[in-house]
Amino acid sequence: MADTRPPLPPFDRDSAIVKVRSAEDGWNSRDPERVSKAYTEGSHWRNRSEFITGRAEIVAFLTRKWRRELEYRLIKELWAWQDNRIAVRFSYEYHDDSGNWFRAYGNENWEFDPSGLMRVRHASINDLPIGVADRKFFWDLSGPRPADHPGLSDIGL
Numbered sequence: 051m052a053d054t055r056p057p058l059p060p061f062d063r064d065s066a067i068v069k070v071r072s073a074e075d076g077w078n079s080r081d082p083e084r085v086s087k088a089y090t091e092g093s094h095w096r097n098r099s100e101f102i103t104g105r106a107e108i109v110a111f112l113t114r115k116w117r118r119e120l121e122y123r124l125i126k127e128l129w130a131w132q133d134n135r136i137a138v139r140f141s142y143e144y145h146d147d148s149g150n151w152f153r154a155y156g157n158e159n160w161e162f163d164p165s166g167l168m169r170v171r172h173a174s175i176n177d178l179p180i181g182v183a184d185r186k187f188f189w190d191l192s193g194p195r196p197a198d199h200p201g202l203s204d205i206g207l
Contacts, residue, residue: 055088055166059134066131069166070138074126075194082112090169097173119144119152123187125195127202129157136160141207143180143187151185152177155207 055072057065076085086105095102095111102111116122124142131137138158145151156175163169186205189195 053165058166059162061131066136067128070126070128074124077124078194080116080122082109085112088168090163090167093169095171098175121145125202134162141202143185151180151182153180
């Protein structure tokens with residue numbers, strides 16, 4: 051079925067980790083259409099102070115986001131899971147069009163429908179200006195974070 055996105059709930063530790071890494075890989079593609087396919091048609095988001103509903107709004111939001119947040123690289127880490135819900139912590143680095151670098155820190159709460167599509171996403175995010183020498187996320191932008199690149203806990207974030 052085209053609208054099924056394994057792993058499916060209820061999640062155990064291993065399937066939740068796979069779901070988190072799949073979401074990270076999708077977002078690191080910086081492809082709004084691809085990312086939107088992981089969400090239900092009527093998905094509801096709270097992202098910082100924005101409220102977003104549905105795939106069309108998700109695509110518009112992500113298009114705007116990645117026009118501003120250049121060289122975006124994201125790492126997500128499982129925090130907790132139960133049944134059809136997953137909580138993650140994450141961090142990403144990017145620069146603006148003036149070359150100023152930032153690291154964003156945040157938490158997300160996710161709820162999935164039975165087909166494994168995310169129907170609810172609540173994100174709380176804070177940005178911290180960083181210097182170029184303070185960057186920690188290095189991998190080729192043409193693909194996902196390599197399997198041997200350290201995660202957040204490994205980096206000390």
